[in-house]
Amino acid sequence: MNGINELNQLKAKAVKDFEVTDGYRVVVGMATCGISAGAKPVLEKLREETAAKGLSNIQIVPTGCIGMCIYEPIVEVFEPGKDKVTYIHMDPDRVSKVVSEHLEKGKPVVEYTIGEGEGDKLRNLDDVQFYKKQKRVVLQNCGLIDPENIDDYIAIDGYQALAKAVTQMTPQEVIDLMKASGLRGRGGAGFSTGMKWSFAAANEADQKYIICNADEGDPGAFMDRSVLEGDPHSVLEAMAIGGYAIGATKGFIYVRAEYPVAVHRLKIAIEQAKEKGFLGKNIFGSNFDFDIEIRLGAGAFVCGEETALIASIEGKRGMSRNKPPFPANKGLWGKPTIINNVETLANVPKIILNGPEWFRSMGTEKSPGTKVFALGGKINNTGLVEVPMGITLREVIYDIGEDCLNGKAFKAVQTGGPSGGCITRENLDTPIDFDNLVAIGSMMGSGGMIVMDEDNCMVDIARFFLDFTVDESCGKCTPCREGTKRMLEILDKITAGNGTLEDLDILEELAENIKNTSLCALGQTAPNPVLSTIKHFRDEYVAHVVDKRCPASVCKALLSYFITDACTGCTRCVRVCPTKAITGTVKQRHVIDQDKCIKCGACMDACTFKAIIRK
Amino acid sequence: MQNDCGCNCNKTEDKRYAELKAYIDSVKDSQGITMTVLQEAQRIFGYLPLEVQKFISENIGVPIAELYGIATFYSQFAITPKGKHHIGICLGTACYVRGAQKVMDKVVEELNIGVGETTQDGLFTIDATRCLGCCGLAPVMMIDDDVYGKLDNVDVIPAILEKYRG
Amino acid sequence: MENVQKVNVTINGIAVSVPKDYTVLLAAKAAGIDIPTLCYLKDINEIAACRVCVVEADINGVPMRNLPASCVLQVQEGMNIRTNTAKVRKAVRNNVELILANHNRECLTCRRNGSCELQKLCDELGIADVPFDGAKRKAVVDDLSHSIIRDSSKCILCGRCISTCKNVQGIGVLDFTNRGFNTEVAPAFDYSMRDVDCVFCGQCINACPVAALREKPYIDQVWEAIEDPDKFVVVQTAPAVRAALGEEFGLPVGTPVTGKMVAALRRIGFDKVFDTNFSADLTILEEGTELLNRVTKGGTLPMITSCSPGWIRFCEINYPDFLDNLSTCKSPQQMFGALVKSYYAEKFNIDPKKIVSVSVMPCVSKKTEATRPEMEVDGNRDIDIVLTTRELGDMIKQARINFLALPDEEDDSILGDYTGAAVIFGTTGGVMEAALRTVADILTGENLTSIEYDDVRGLEGVKEASVTLPINGTPTEIKVAVAHGTANAAKVLDAVRAGEKDYHFIEVMACPGGCVHGGGQPHVSAKARLDVNPKANRANALYSEDERLVLRKSHDNPEVKKLYEDYLKEPNGHLSHKLLHTHYHKREVYCPQE
C-alpha cells in the first residue's frame, strides 16, 4: 500500500462488489448472539438452496450483530431501489420458503417478517420502535458488512482515516483533533482520549505500545464483542492511528477467550490488513510501521483494569499494581503504553474522517458522541442499543426497551455493572452522560444496562454483585480481598434472615474503607452496588433485618409458603413435596408444616388452582 | 521412562509433549509468552497437571510456582481433568435477574455435584460463567458448544442433560 | 550528593525538603514521623498490598483521590501529607482488623511473640477488638522439611517472601496461588517445601513479618540431651552467630558478643563449648590443598566452595553439570562433627555413641545438611542437632540467663582455637580471603604480611579478583570470583558455562551477604532496615574481630596443626578423605512422592 490513490482504486473496485445493482444481497446476523439462536444452519441452508436452484446475482453475506436479540436469527434482504426486508426467527424451513418465494419469485414472505406497516409497506427493522431513538455510529457497519471480507470495509471508506492521518497529518495534529472532538473513553472512567494520547506522545522511549482493551468483563455487557465480531477492521484502523499519534509501532488486542468468534474474525482481519499493507512496514508509503498481536485473557474480570491487563499480557498473574506510575509513562514492559477500549477506538476513524464538529454534534457538551448499551434484564426489547449521549433513561427503557416484561412494575436499572449503582424511578429523566450518572450515584461503566422489576430483591442484587467482586478480586490488597468477603458475609446473613440494624452500619463503614484504601478501581468501586441499594432501598434492607421479610419474595430463607382457601384438596402438591411437609385429606384444604418445608417452591408450581402463595 | 527419582514424569514418548515443545519453540523469541504457552498446553492436554507444568517450566525457564500461581489465578485454566461435557451456566447480570440461579440450582440438584466439580462418571463439569453474550436469550446455559436459552422453566433441564448421556 | 534534586513537601504541618525520588514514607521519616507498614520491605517488596501505610494527601491544594499508600507514593513539589487524621487512623485500623479477622491469633504461643511486626502494629494502634468473624483461609502447616515450617494460618499475604525468593534469590519457590479471598502463598500444587526447589536458605523467613515462615525448632531435643546424664553434649558455634546473637538481647545490629556467647553456652549446660571457627581453619587447609592439587595436576576447574549447604542444594537441583567443580570438602559444621566423634572421642576416651553433637548456626539449611545420609562416619552422625542463632537466643532466655551481665569466656580446647581467617568465613568473600591468605603463603613459601584482600570484600553481588602466584615455578594469574545469594551464583555459573568467564576458584554463599545474613539470624524488622543494613553491620563485626586477633591465617592455627600432627597427618590424606570429604548428587524436585 503505497498511498491514498492505491486505496481509492481498491475502494472503487470494492464498492462495485458491495452495492447490489441487480439481484439480492442477503445478510445473516452471525454474531455470537445470532449463532446461539441458530443462525448457522440458516446460513448453510441459504447457501445450499440458492446453489441448488442455480440462482445467480445473489450475494449471501454473514454479518455481525444486528442488535435485536429477541428476533434472532435475523436475515435481511436488500434489493436495489427497494426497502430492505427483515426476516426474523429464521430456521432452515423458513429459509426454503424465503428462497423459493422471495429470492426466486420476488415475493417477500410476509408472515416471517416483522409484519405489514402502513399501506402495503412491509415493516423492516428500521421501522421498529427499538431503533427509532437509536443513532448508530459505532455499530453503523455491524449487520451491514461481512466482517471477514476486508473489501466490504474498504467499500464503506475503511482505512481512509488511517491514510489521511499518516499521509496528511502530523501525530500532534491527530492528537489535537482527538482532543477537539471531546471523545471520552468508553471503557468506564470516561477519560479524554486525546489527553491520554498526548501523555504517551510526550514520553521519549525506544518502544511504546497501544493496547485495545477487549476484555469486556462486565457480566451482562456485550457491546465490544459486537463491534469486534461485526466490524473488526475499525478497531485495527483506530489502533494504527493511535500508534501513529503516540509513536507506537506495536499494538496488542487483549480479548477475552470467551469470545471465540471475535478472536477468529480479528485474526482474519489482521491477516487481511497485513496483506493489503494497512499493517506492517511503511504504511501508505510513510515511514510509519505498525503491527498488531492478539493476546487472550483467561477468565479474570480484574484484567480489564489497566495494570492487571498489562501484567496479564506480560504473562503473569493479573494482579493490579499501584498507580502512579500510569501506563502512559510506564506500562507494558515498563514502556509508555496507551490502553483504549474497543468502543472508544471504533469512534476514532469516524472522527478523523468526519471531523470533531461532526462528533460534537451528537451527545452533550461534556460527553459528545453516542454510547452503546447492552440493554437486558426484565425488559421487553433486549439487545444492543446505541444512543446519543444526553438521552434520558426513560427514553431508553420505555421507548427503546418498550417497558418491563409481563407488565411488571419497573424498580431500578443498574448501570456500570459491578462497579456501578442502581438508578431508580426518580432519576429516570436524567440525561445520560458520564458526569450525570456519577452524580446520581452510579456510573457509565462499559455500558451494561440491566433493568429490574418488582420481582427483584435489591438486597439480593447487591449480594449478587458483591459475590462477583469477591470472586474476581485479584487478592492483592487487604481491603478488597478481606473486606469484600466480610461485606458478602454480612449480606448473606441479612438475606438468610439473621441480620441486624447494626449490620447495616458495619456494611457502610466497611464499604467506605474499601473505597478509600483499595489499591485499584476494582476494590475502590466494589462497594458501590451495596451503597447505592442501601441508599435507595433502605426500606428493603430494613424489611429483611427487622421484619425478617423479603418484600420481593426472593430470599428463600425469608419466605413461607401457605395454602389458601382456594385449595380444592387435589393432593397434587402432596406428591411433589420433597420433604412431605404438606398434609390434608382429599378434597379438603391442605396445610404446610412450616418446620418441614424447605421452601423449594415445587408445590406452588404444581398447584393448578393457584392455591399456594409465598410471602 | 523412569527418572532418577523413580517417578514417571516427563513422558517424553508422549506425542503431546512434542507438540507443546514445537509451540514453545515457535514463540520462544516473543515477550511474555507464559500465558500463551499455558493456554496452548491446556488446549493440548485439556488441563495442566504437574508434569505438564514441570515440562513448561523447564522449557521456558519460569519457576513452576509462578506457573502454578498463574494457572490457579485465571478461571479458564484447570488443574484437574474436566468432564467430557462442559456445562456453563451463565450467571451474568442479565441472566441472574431473569432467574439463572434457579437454572444453576436445578443442574446442581440433577447432577449432585457442586459448581466447578465433575461428576464421578467423568461426564459433566459444571461451571458458572459470566455473560455468554446472548443475554437476549436469558437465562442461558451452554453445554459444550450448544446454547440453551430462555430456560425460564427449569423442568426441561433433565431432558437436556439426558441428551449428553447417550 | 550535592546535586540531588530536592522537593518541598509538608507532612502534618512540618515542612521538609527531600530528594525527589523519595517516597512519602521516607519523607515522613525524614520529618520524624512514623508511618506504619507491613508489606513494605525496602528495595525488595514494594507492592503496596497491605494498605496500612495510607495517608491523606493533596498536591497544591488539589486532594488526591482516596487514601494513597505512602510506601510507593513519590513525593511531589507542593505535596501536603497528613498521616494523623481521623480518616487515616480509622482506615489503618480497619485494614489491620481485616487482616486479623483472617489470622490465627495465638500470640502467646507463637514463634514470633515479641518479634512480630503485626503484633507490634496492633499494640501501636491499640487494636482492642476484631469486629468480624467469618470464614478464614484454609490453613496448611507444612513441617515436613528439616529446616522450615510454613504455616499459612499466620500468613498475611504481604508477598515479602515471594519477592525475596524470586527476585533476590532468583529461585521462586513460593508464589501467590488462587485469587481473591482464596489467595495463598505456597509452592506449586501445595507441595511441601521439602520436595521442591527450595534450598532452605531461609531468606524468606528473614523477610516474613509474622510466623508464617519459621525455622523447624529443635530446642527441646537439646534440653533433653543436656538433662541426660549419659550424654556428652558438645556445641559448636558458627562464625556469624557471634555477630548477631546480641541482637536477641537488645544490642545494636552487628555487636560482636563472642565471650558472652561462650559463657552462656556453658551456663546452659553444654559439656564442652567449641567453635566452628576451628574447622573453618581446617577447611582452608583441606580446600586450599584441593585447589592446589586441581591447579597443578589438571583437576576440574573452577573449583567452587562447598561450605554453604544452601548453595550445595542449589547446585544439585539447578546446576548438576557443575557438581564435579564443587570442592569435596564437607562444610565446617560437618567436619567439626566428624572430628568430635573421632579425634576428640579417641583423645578423651569417650564413646562416640554417647556424644551429642550440637551446632549453632546462622542458617536453617544446615539443619537439613546435618541429615544428609552421607554425613556420617562409621555409623556416627556427624551432627545430631542444629540450632539457629535465634533458637540459641531463646535457650538463653529459657535458662533465664542475664546475657548482658555475663563475663567473657573462652572456648574449650582442643577444638576451640581459631584464627582471624576463620572468623571472616561468616561474611561474603571471607572464605576466599582466608583461602588466599593460606594459598599465597604456601605457593610463595613466605609469610606474607599484606593479607587483606579488599577486592573480595563488600556487598557487590559478584566480586572478582586475581593474584599472581608461582605455580610449578611459573608466575600464574589465579582468577577468583565471589558470589553471594543464589541469583548471583547463577549469574557466575551461566557465564562460566557460556565460556565468557574462566576462574580458578569461586566462592559461593547461598545467602546475600553470606552467613551473617543467614536464614537463622535474629529478625531485623522492616522498619529497622530503613536505618541499618544487617549484612554490612555484622560483616564489620567480623572484620574487626579478625583485625583484633594475633593469628590471622588458618595454617597458623596451633590446634589445627596439632590435629594434623597427631591424627590426620596431611591435608587431603586418607583419613581426611574419610572424615572430612563428601560427594554430591543431582536432585529431582517436584516428583510425586508415592
Ligand SMILES: Cc1cc2nc3c(=O)[nH]c(=O)nc-3n(C[C@H](O)[C@H](O)[C@H](O)COP(=O)(O)O)c2cc1C
Ligand atoms: C476492574 C476493572 C475492570 C475493567 N474492565 C474493563 C473492560 O472489560 N473493558 C474496558 O474497556 N475497560 C475496562 N476497565 C477500564 C480500563 O481499566 C480502562 O480504564 C479502559 O480500558 C481505558 O480505555 P478508555 O479510555 O478507552 O475507556 C476496567 C476497569 C476496572 C477497574
Ligand code: SF4
Ligand atoms: S482492589 Fe482488589 S483487585 Fe484491586 S489490587 Fe486490591 S485486591 Fe486486587
Ligand code: SF4
Ligand atoms: S395442589 Fe393446590 S389445590 Fe391441590 S391440594 Fe395442593 S394446594 Fe390444594
Ligand code: SF4
Ligand atoms: S415449598 Fe417445597 S418443601 Fe415447602 S411445602 Fe412446598 S414442596 Fe414442600
Ligand code: SF4
Ligand atoms: S504471627 Fe504475630 S500476630 Fe500472629 S499470632 Fe504470631 S505473634 Fe501474634
Ligand code: SF4
Ligand atoms: S497481655 Fe494480658 S492476656 Fe496477655 S499475658 Fe499479659 S495479662 Fe495475660
Ligand code: SF4
Ligand atoms: S528458604 Fe530460600 S529458597 Fe527456600 S523458599 Fe525461602 S527464600 Fe526460597
Ligand code: SF4
Ligand atoms: S509467608 Fe510471611 S512473608 Fe510470605 S506472604 Fe505470608 S506473611 Fe508475607
Ligand code: SF4
Ligand atoms: S550462606 Fe551461610 S547461612 Fe546461608 S545457607 Fe549458606 S551456610 Fe547457611
Ligand code: FES
Ligand atoms: S442481536 Fe446481537 S446481541 Fe442480541
Ligand code: FES
Ligand atoms: S448475562 Fe447471561 S448471556 Fe449475558
Ligand code: FES
Ligand atoms: S501498602 Fe504500604 S506498607 Fe503495605
